[in-house]
Amino acid sequence: MKKIGFTALMFFAMFLFIFPQWGQAAAGSTSIYLDGKALELPKNGEVQNVNGNVMIPIRVVVEELGFVVDWDKKTRTITIQQSDTQLKLVVGQSTALVNGTKVKLAAAPKLVSDTTIVPLRFVGEQMGLTVTWDNVKKSAHLITPNSGSGNGTGSGENAGGGNEEQTPDPVPDPTANLANVGGISFSDNRLMIAVDKNVKPSIFTMAGPDRIVIDLPNTKFADTFSNNLMLDQTQNGYFDVTEYPDVSKVRYALFDDQPSTIRVVLDMNYTKKYELINNNDGLIIVNLNTESSTPGTAPGGNGKKLVVIDAGHGGSDPGAISVTKKKEKDFNLAVVLKVQELLKQESDIDFVLTRSSDTYPTLQDRVKIANDLKADIFISVHANAGSATASGVETYYTRSESLSLAKVMHKYLVQSSGLSDRGVRSKSLHVTRETKMPAVLLECGYLSNKNDNAVLYTEDFQDRVAEGVVKGIKEYLGLN
Ligand SMILES: [Zn+2]
DSSP states (O other): OOOSOOOOHHHHHHHHHHOTTTTOOOOOOOEEEETTEEOOOOSSSOSEEETTEEEEEHHHHHHTSOOEEEEETTTTEEEEEETTEEEEEETTOSEEEETTEEEEOSSOOEEETTEEEEEHHHHHHHTTOEEEEETTTTEEEEEOOOOOSSOOTTOOOSTTOOSSOOOOOSSOOTTTTSEEEEEEEEETTEEEEEESSOOOOEEEEETTTTEEEEEEETEEEOTTHHHHSOOOTTSEEEEEOOSOTTEEEEEEEEEEETTEEEEEEEEESSOOOOEEEEOSSSEEEEEOOOSOOOTTTSTTTTSOEEEEEEEOSBTTBOOSBOTTSOBHHHHHHHHHHHHHHHHTTOTTEEEEESOSSSOOOOHHHHHHHHHHTTOSEEEEEEEEOOOSSOOSEEEEEOSGGGHHHHHHHHHHHHHHHOSOEEEEEEOOOHHHHHOSSOEEEEEEEETTSHHHHHHHTSHHHHHHHHHHHHHHHHHHTTOO
16 A cells, blocks of 8 residues: 555535534544554544444544545445545445445444544555554554555656556565554653564663663664654654653664664653553553652652742643733743753752643643642743733732742742732632642733733843742742
C-alpha cells in the first residue's frame, strides 16, 4: 500500500454542509494515533465507543487518514476509496462491501447529530493499517505498513522513470529486514514509538543531566517519518515536551549502523521511574506514570522545597484581552518564565511550571501536576480585566490554609508592581480550591485599565513582579 497522504478537498465543502455541527466543543475521551502521532479529533463527542468498537466521523477518515470518501445522501451509502481498495458502508447496515465482496461489520455505521460515524478498526484494517486498541488509555493506534523499498508514489527519485514501472533491484537491500520506526510521540507522560516489526529495545538511564535512553536495534526511520517529525540530514531530530513536568525534550537519532540502531532519548527534568511496555503489537511505550519517583531525587524529595508555578490560560485560551488587544496569556507566561530564571538560582527550591510555552493545560491538569508532585506551594499568575477604572493588584486564595501564603505573596506583589493594593481576597477558583497545598492566584494588574495595561507588558514591570514572586516564595518557605 502506498503511504497515506492524499486528501479529498473536493469533498470537504460537502461534509461541512452535511455535518453542520462540526466544531462544537465538548470533551472527547478517546485518542487516536497514526504512527504514534495524535490525530486531530472532533471535540463534539462524535468519536464513540459502540460495544467496544471505536467509531469515528467520516471527516476524520477524510482529513486525518487522507482517504477519499463519497457520501450518497439518498441511499445513505459511504464509499471510501484508497489505492485499489473500495469500501461501501451503509448507515444502519452491519454488512459492508469490500471491492464488491460482502463483509460482516462488528458495528454498523450510524448517524450521530447529522454526522455519520464508521468503525475505525474495519476501515483502518481494510485500508491496510494495523489497528490496536489500548483499553486502559482508551486510545487506538494505527500503524501504516512499511512500504520498505522506498518506491512510494511521488518520491521523484527515479529521474526520467515513471512511477508505474518498477525496475527490480538485483542488489539485496541490506535495510530490508530492519523495522521501520514510523513515529514517535509523547503524550499523557508516555513515550510511544510506532514500529512495523517486533523490536527488542534496551532501556537505561544516564545522569548529569538525567536521561532515559531507549535503543532500538535493527531499526531505521520509515520513509514517512519526516512527514510528521523533524529529521535532519544526519538523521537527528527532537521535539520539546512542555505539558508534562518530568520531561523537557524527546530526541531521536540513527545512533549506530552496526546494527542499524535508532536511539530515543528522554531529557528528564529529574530522575523518574519508568516502565517499558513492549507487547510486540507495533507500539513500544515508556510509561512515566509509575507510582513514585526515585526516593531522594524527585523534586522536593531531597530536602528541597517544591514550587509549582502556573502561567494562567495559554494556547487556545487567551485569557483577558487588554485595551490594546494584547492577550493575558502572554503576560502570564512572560512573568512565569522570568520567575523560572530566578528560581534556577535558588539551590533550596525545586520548581515545576505547568506550562513553559503557549499551550493550554486544563485546569485539572494544572492541579494534577501540583498534587501528583506533592508540591509545597502552588502559585498561579494572571492579570485581571473589569471596568476601565479598576486598577491594581489582588491575591486570591480559597482554602484557609492558603491565607498566610496569600498575605506574604500579596505584600510582595504590591511592592514590586507599584500598583494600587486591592487586597487579599477569598474566592472559589478551581486551581486554588482543588490543589492540596497552600495555593494562591495573583492578579497582577488590570488589562482593561489604560494605565495598568501600559506597564504590564514592559520588561521592567515583569522583571520586578517576577522578583517579587520569588521573594514571596522564599519568605513563605523560610528560605531568606
Ligand atoms: Zn486570568
